[in-house]
Amino acid sequence: MNKESIEKEMERLGIREEDLIEKFILGAGKGGQKVNKTSSCVYLKHIPTQIEVKCQQERSRELNRLLARRILCEKIAFKIHQEKTKKQQAEEKIKRQKKRRSRRLKQKILDEKKRHGAIKKLREKVEEDN
Known part of the structure; x- marks a missing residue:
């Protein structure tokens, strides 16, 4: 799940960074005050397909950015190629x-x-x- 493998997957599926809207939202839920103060939740929207993804699995914003891109790749792969992930x-x-x-x-x-x-x-x- 490193950055290079996600970039290769995005390139394979034809997802460009210019086609993405990325926002950082205040976190919510479990985790105490730190989660509620920082904008670690990542929101991604792929403009051509109108697929939206929110990710707040980790405390780190950078890690959530990678995870959000991976989830987006999985959703687009399913929509375009009908490739289903193991999950x-x-x-x-x-x-x-x-x-x-x-x-x-x-x-x-x-x-x-x-x-x-x-x-x-x-x-x-x-x-x-x-």
Whole structure:
């Protein structure tokens, strides 16, 4: 996550510094008085795509600038090339796991279970009459 790798990624995606609006906003949230006094929160807007990013993950403004650019690159890569990051893939996987099943799918699963149970029932040993 160094500056050179982010610059290469921005160049690969065609993001120029001239196309970015960068603002520094007062921080908010956890962190005490220091966070609320300093403008360490970074706001980036990519003018051609109208994508906006805010980053306040670290206390350092410079580190937040790098992180904001990295997040912006990820969003633009997804929008342009449909490239999903590992983080996005993990989030989507969790969404799919938590998603409720439809009635039709539940019924289909139950029918399949019943059919499989009937097949297993046929495997039982037959008792002989003596």
